Amino acid sequence: MDDTAVVPAPSRVEQIDSVVIRFAGDSGDGMQLTGDRFTAETASLGNDLATLPNFPAEIRAPQGTLPGVSSFQLHFADHDVLTPGDAPDVLVAMNPAALKANLSDLPRGKTIIVNTDEFTKRNLTKVGYTASPVEDGSLESWQVQPVPLTSLTVEALKEFGLSRKDSERSKNMFALGLLCWLYNRPTEGTERFLKTKFGRKPEILAANLAAFKAGWAFGETTEGFAVSYEIAPAPAPAGTYRNVTGNTALAYGLVAAGHRSGLPVVLGSYPITPASDILHALSGMKKFGVTTIQAEDEISAIGAALGASYGGAIGVTTTSGPGLALKSETIGLAVSLELPLVIVDVQRGGPSTGLPTKTEQSDLLQAMYGRNGESPVPVISPRSPADCFDAAIEAVRVAITYRTPVLLLSDGYLANGSEPWQLPSVASLPDLHVDFAPEPEPGAPAFRPYDRDPATLARPWAPPGTAGLEHRIGGIEKADGTGEISYDPDNHDKMVRLRQAKIDGIDVPDLAVDDPHGDADVLVIGWGSTFGPIAAGARDARKAGIHVATAHLRHLNPFPANTGDVLKRYRRVLIPEMNLGQLSLLLRGKYLVDARGYNQVRGLPFSSAEISAAITSLATQIEEGY
Amino acid sequence: MTTELGMPSVLSGLVGVPHLTADDPKQTRKNFTSDAEVRWCPGCGDYAILAAVQGFLPELGIRRENVVCVSGIGCSSRFPYYLDTYGLHSIHGRAPAIATGLVTARPDLNVWVITGDGDALSIGGNHLIHALRRNVNLTILLFNNRIYGLTKGQYSPTSEPGKITKSTPVGSVDTPFNPVSLALGAEATFVARTLDSDRKHLTSVLKQAVEHRGSALVEIYQNCPIFNDGAFDVLKDRDEAQARLIRLEHGEPIRFGVDGSQGVVRAADGTLEVADIDAAGLPNVLVHDAGNPNPATQFALSRLDDPTLSHVPLGVFRKVARPAYDDLVRAQVTGAVEANNGPATDDDLAALLAGKDTWTVTG
Ligand SMILES: Cc1ncc(C[n+]2csc(CCOP(=O)(O)OP(=O)(O)O)c2C)c(N)n1
Ligand code: SF4
Ligand SMILES: [Mg+2]
Numbered sequence: 001m002d003d004t005a006v007v008p009a010p011s012r013v014e015q016i017d018s019v020v021i022r023f024a025g026d027s028g029d030g031m032q033l034t035g036d037r038f039t040a041e042t043a044s045l046g047n048d049l050a051t052l053p054n055f056p057a058e059i060r061a062p063q064g065t066l067p068g069v070s071s072f073q074l075h076f077a078d079h080d081v082l083t084p085g086d087a088p089d090v091l092v093a094m095n096p097a098a099l100k101a102n103l104s105d106l107p108r109g110k111t112i113i114v115n116t117d118e119f120t121k122r123n124l125t126k127v128g129y130t131a132s133p134v135e136d137g138s139l140e141s142w143q144v145q146p147v148p149l150t151s152l153t154v155e156a157l158k159e160f161g162l163s164r165k166d167s168e169r170s171k172n173m174f175a176l177g178l179l180c181w182l183y184n185r186p187t188e189g190t191e192r193f194l195k196t197k198f199g200r201k202p203e204i205l206a207a208n209l210a211a212f213k214a215g216w217a218f219g220e221t222t223e224g225f226a227v228s229y230e231i232a233p234a235p236a237p238a239g240t241y242r243n244v245t246g247n248t249a250l251a252y253g254l255v256a257a258g259h260r261s262g263l264p265v266v267l268g269s270y271p272i273t274p275a276s277d278i279l280h281a282l283s284g285m286k287k288f289g290v291t292t293i294q295a296e297d298e299i300s301a302i303g304a305a306l307g308a309s310y311g312g313a314i315g316v317t318t319t320s321g322p323g324l325a326l327k328s329e330t331i332g333l334a335v336s337l338e339l340p341l342v343i344v345d346v347q348r349g350g351p352s353t354g355l356p357t358k359t360e361q362s363d364l365l366q367a368m369y370g371r372n373g374e375s376p377v378p379v380i381s382p383r384s385p386a387d388c389f390d391a392a393i394e395a396v397r398v399a400i401t402y403r404t405p406v407l408l409l410s411d412g413y414l415a416n417g418s419e420p421w422q423l424p425s426v427a428s429l430p431d432l433h434v435d436f437a438p439e440p441e442p443g444a445p446a447f448r449p450y451d452r453d454p455a456t457l458a459r460p461w462a463p464p465g466t467a468g469l470e471h472r473i474g475g476i477e478k479a480d481g482t483g484e485i486s487y488d489p490d491n492h493d494k495m496v497r498l499r500q501a502k503i504d505g506i507d508v509p510d511l512a513v514d515d516p517h518g519d520a521d522v523l524v525i526g527w528g529s530t531f532g533p534i535a536a537g538a539r540d541a542r543k544a545g546i547h548v549a550t551a552h553l554r555h556l557n558p559f560p561a562n563t564g565d566v567l568k569r570y571r572r573v574l575i576p577e578m579n580l581g582q583l584s585l586l587l588r589g590k591y592l593v594d595a596r597g598y599n600q601v602r603g604l605p606f607s608s609a610e611i612s613a614a615i616t617s618l619a620t621q622i623e624e625g626y
Numbered sequence: 627m628t629t630e631l632g633m634p635s636v637l638s639g640l641v642g643v644p645h646l647t648a649d650d651p652k653q654t655r656k657n658f659t660s661d662a663e664v665r666w667c668p669g670c671g672d673y674a675i676l677a678a679v680q681g682f683l684p685e686l687g688i689r690r691e692n693v694v695c696v697s698g699i700g701c702s703s704r705f706p707y708y709l710d711t712y713g714l715h716s717i718h719g720r721a722p723a724i725a726t727g728l729v730t731a732r733p734d735l736n737v738w739v740i741t742g743d744g745d746a747l748s749i750g751g752n753h754l755i756h757a758l759r760r761n762v763n764l765t766i767l768l769f770n771n772r773i774y775g776l777t778k779g780q781y782s783p784t785s786e787p788g789k790i791t792k793s794t795p796v797g798s799v800d801t802p803f804n805p806v807s808l809a810l811g812a813e814a815t816f817v818a819r820t821l822d823s824d825r826k827h828l829t830s831v832l833k834q835a836v837e838h839r840g841s842a843l844v845e846i847y848q849n850c851p852i853f854n855d856g857a858f859d860v861l862k863d864r865d866e867a868q869a870r871l872i873r874l875e876h877g878e879p880i881r882f883g884v885d886g887s888q889g890v891v892r893a894a895d896g897t898l899e900v901a902d903i904d905a906a907g908l909p910n911v912l913v914h915d916a917g918n919p920n921p922a923t924q925f926a927l928s929r930l931d932d933p934t935l936s937h938v939p940l941g942v943f944r945k946v947a948r949p950a951y952d953d954l955v956r957a958q959v960t961g962a963v964e965a966n967n968g969p970a971t972d973d974d975l976a977a978l979l980a981g982k983d984t985w986t987v988t989g
Contacts, residue, residue: 040983
C-alpha cells in the first residue's frame with residue numbers, strides 16, 4: 001500500500017483462528033466481485049477456505065429490494081475448512097435490503113459493517129423499515145460499525161472528475177479495501193487484477209484503485225476500527241495452490257482428459273444456469289483442441305456431442321436439470337450405441353424451472369432412471385469445487401474405457417463455490433489412451449461391432465474412416481456380436497443383461513470409512529456436495545464426544561463393491577441429502593438397510609451444526625435404546 | 627461486438643474427403659450395397675431412391691469408408707442399413723443434430739442425412755432449420771410421402787388440408803409446410819426438389835447437392851403405396867406431368883407445358899404467375915437464377931407449388947456460396963492451435979491449470 005499519505009494509527013492486531021464474512025448488497029453493487037477478490041487475497045495468504053455465492057436469478061431485480069439482494073460468504077481459517085460457514089461473524093451490508101435479508105442469519109454479538117449512506121427514507125421504506133435500524137436501537141445486540149461508504153468513496157474520488165454516479169460505483173472497492181485492512185489481507189493481487197480488468201479504461205482503473213486504497217486507509221486511521229485481525233496460514237501439503245470454482249475445475253478436468261487421451265473434446269451445449277460457465281470456459285480452450293457447439297436446444301447439444309463421439313472424439317454435453325430431462329432420449333441412444341459420452345448436470349432447485357441459481361441434489365434419480373427401457377448409466381459426483389477436476393477426468397475415463405454415456409452430477413453450490421486447489425502435475429494425471437478398432441487384414445471375417453472385450457464388456461470403438469469396418473448401427477436392438485437388427489426375444493434378454501453387466505462391472509474404488517474411534521454405532525453417508533457439511537458436522541459431533549463414522553460415495557452407479565458390507569456394520573445409517581431421500585431410496589432398495597434420511601431442500605447447503613445435531617439425535621436414540 | 631471471421635474460401639462439398647487413387651479398384655454399385663435384406667413394402671418409392679443413390683455413389687470417386695449416412699426414424703430412415711458405408715440410424719428427428727457434431731469433428735467424411743417429412747418437419751423441425759441456417763456441410767435427403775409411414779398412416783406436416791387419415795377421420799385441419807419454402811426461409815444455401823420415379827433428374831440433383839459445400843436440402847417426392855398411394859400420380863402421368871411439372875434450369879427461361887408453351891412471369895403485384903408464352907412474350911418469361919443471393923424470387927417460385935400440385939417446380943431452386951459452419955468452427959480451432967505454435971503441450975496445460983494467482987506452500 002501507498003501509505004505515505006496517511007498517518008498510521010496505532011492499531012492492535014489480534015490473532016484468530018477462523019472467520020466467516022458475508023458481503024451483501026444490491027445485485028448491482030458488485031458483491032460477487034468483492035467476494036471473489038477478498039477470496040483470492042485470502043487464498044494467496046495460505047488460509048484454507050470455502051465460499052458460497054448466493055445471488056438472485058434475475059439479472060437486475062429492482063434496485064434496493066429484498067429479491068435484489070446478492071451475497072457472497074467466505075469462511076477462512078488457519079485449519080482445514082470444510083464448509084462456507086454456518087453463520088457469518090461479520091456481515092457487510094451495503095443497503096437496508098441487504099441488512100434485512102441477512103440479519104436473521106447473524107448470531108447476536110457478531111459484527112455488522114453497514115453503509116449508512118444508503119439508509120435513506122426511500123430505501124428504508126422499500127424494504128418495510130419505518131425507522132433506520134442503525135439508529136432506533138434495534139441492532140443493539142450486534143456490534144454495529146456504521147460507515148458512510150458511499151460518500152467516503154465519492155469524497156476519495158473527487159479529483160477524478162467522474163459523475164457522482166460513476167464514483168459511487170467504486171464503493172465495493174472501498175468496502176474491499178476496508179475489509180482487507182481489517183483482516184490484514186495483501187492487496188497486490190487486487191491491484192494487479194484491476195489493472196488487467198480496466199487496463200484500457202485508465203480513469204476507471206484509477207478510480208477503483210483509489211477507492212480500494214481509501215477503504216484500507218479508512219480502516220487504518222479510524223478509531224472505530226481499533227483492532228485488526230490476523231489468521232495464520234492453514235497447514236497444507238507442500239505444493240503450488242490456486243483458488244478454483246467447481247465450474248472452472250470441471251472445465252479444466254475435461255480439457256485435461258482430452259490432453260491425456262490424445263482425443264479432441266467436442267462440447268455440445270445449450271446455455272442454462274448454473275452450467276453455462278462451463279460452456280464459457282471451454283469456448284476459450286480452442287488451442288487445446290476443444291471444439292464447442294452452442295446448439296439450438298439441449299437435444300441438439302447432446303446429439304452433436306454423440307455425433308462427435310461416433311466420429312472418435314470425446315463428446316461432452318453440459319446442462320442443468322431441465323436440460324437433462326430433454327436429453328433423456330439421446331442418452332438412451334448412447335446406451336444402445338455403446339459410445340462414450342459425458343453428460344454434466346449441474347443440479348439446481350427443481351422441479352421445472354425451480355430455483356435456477358440455488359443448489360439441490362434432486363436429479364440423482366433422474367440420472368439413474370430418467371430414460372425408457374433398461375438403460376443403465378454410470379453416475380459420478382464430485383464432492384467439492386476442486387474435486388470437480390478429478391471427477392471430470394474420472395467421468396471421461398469411464399466413458400471411453402467402457403464405451404458408455406456417463407452422468408457427472410455437480411450442483412449449484414459446487415459450481416460457484418470455490419476452495420484452494422493443489423495443482424496436480426500433468427504427468428501424474430491418469431493416462432487415458434484408448435485404441436480404436438484397427439483396420440482388418442485382407443480376408444479377415446466381417447467386422448462384429450458388438451463383440452465385447454471380456455474384461456470390460458466394452459465393444460470396439462470404430463469411428464468412420466477405417467476401411468473394412470463399414471457397419472450400420474442404431475437404436476434398434478442389435479444382435480449380440482454382429483450388431484445387426486434383431487427382434488429375437490432371447491437376444492434382447494441377453495443384450496439387456498449384457499449392458500447392465502457392463503455398467504455393474506465398472507471398476508470403482510472401495511468405499512472408505514472414516515471412523516476414528518473404531519466403534520461408532522452411527523454411519524453418516526453422503527454424496528456430492530454434502531461431503532463438506534457432513535465432515536464438518538461429524539468433526540463437531542466427535543468433539544462433543546460422539547463416536548460417529550462417515551463415508552462418501554463418489555460413484556453412485558455402480559456403487560463400490562463393499563458398500564453393502566459397510567452399511568451393515570453400523571446400527572444406524574444416516575443419509576443427509578438436499579432432496580427428499582433419493583440416495584436413501586437407492587441404498588435401502590439395493591442393500592435392504594434401514595437408512596434414515598436427513599433431508600432439506602432450501603436451495604442452500606447444509607450447515608455443519610444441522611448435521612452434527614442430526615448425528616447427536618440419532619446417537620442419543622441408540623443410547624436410549626430406540 | 628462482432629469480429630471479422632476471416633471466412634475460409636468456399637470449397638466443393640467433397641474437399642477434405644479422401645478420394646480413390648489410380649491404384650484402387652474401381653467401385654461399383656455392388657460395393658455400396660449391404661447384405662441387409664431391404665424391408666420396405668413392395669412398390670415403395672424408397673426403393674427407387676436407394677437404387678439411384680447406390681448407383682450414383684461410386685461415381686463420386688471417394689473412399690467408401692469415408693461416407694456416412696445418418697438417419698432419424700421412419701420408413702425412410704431405414705435407408706442407411708442398405709448402403710455398405712458407415713451408417714447411424716438414430717432417433718426421431720435428431721439426425722441433423724448428430725450429423726452436425728460428426729461432420730464438425732471429422733472434415734474427412736462425406737455425411738448424408740436421410741429423413742422423412744415427419745422426421746424432418748415435425749419432431750425434428752428445429753434441428754433442420756438450424757442446420758440449414760448454419761450451413762453445416764451435409765447432404766440432406768427429405769423423403770416426402772406426405773404421410774407418417776412407419777406408424778401406419780397418420781397425417782404429416784406436409785399432408786394436404788382436409789386429408790382423411792387414421793388420426794384425421796373427418797379431415798386434417800392443419801396447414802401444411804412447403805419444405806422448399808421452409809428451407810429458403812431458413813437461410814439454406816442449396817435447396818432442390820426431385821421425384822422418386824425420375825432417376826435421371828434425381829441423380830443430377832444429388833450430384834449438385836453433394837458438390838455443394840454447406841447444407842444441401844433435397845426434397846424428394848416419394849410414393850407410399852400403402853398409406854398414401856398415388857400422392858404424386860399427377861406428376862407421373864405423362865399429360866398431367868407436362869401441364870404441372872416446371873423443370874428449373876439455372877440461366878434458362880422457366881418454360882413448361884406442351885412444347886414449352888407455358889412460362890413463369892412476374893405478375894403486376896410482383897409475385898410470380900404462370901402465363902401462356904404466346905400471350906406474355908418470351909422476353910417476359912423469368913430466367914431462373916439459382917445463384918441470386920436474395921432468395922425472394924426463389925421463394926416465389928416455391929409458392930407456385932400448392933397442396934394440389936397444380937404447378938410443381940422441380941430442380942435446384944437455390945445454390946449460393948456461403949462458408950460452411952463446420953469449416954468456420956474448425957478454422958477457429960486450428961487458428962488457435964497454430965497461434966500456440968502447435969498442439970498444446972504438458973506445459974501449456976500446466977499453465978492453464980495454474981492460472982494467474984497461485985501460491986506455494988513449502989513443506
Ligand atoms: C420420440 C418418438 N416419437 C414417436 C415415434 C414414432 N414414429 C416413428 S416414425 C414416425 C413418423 C415417421 O414419419 P416420416 O418421417 O414421414 O417417415 P416415413 O415413415 O413416412 O418415411 C413416428 C411418429 C418415435 N419413433 N419416436
Ligand atoms: S409404409 Fe409406405 S413409406 Fe413405409 S415402407 Fe411401406 S410403402 Fe414405404
Ligand atoms: Mg413420411
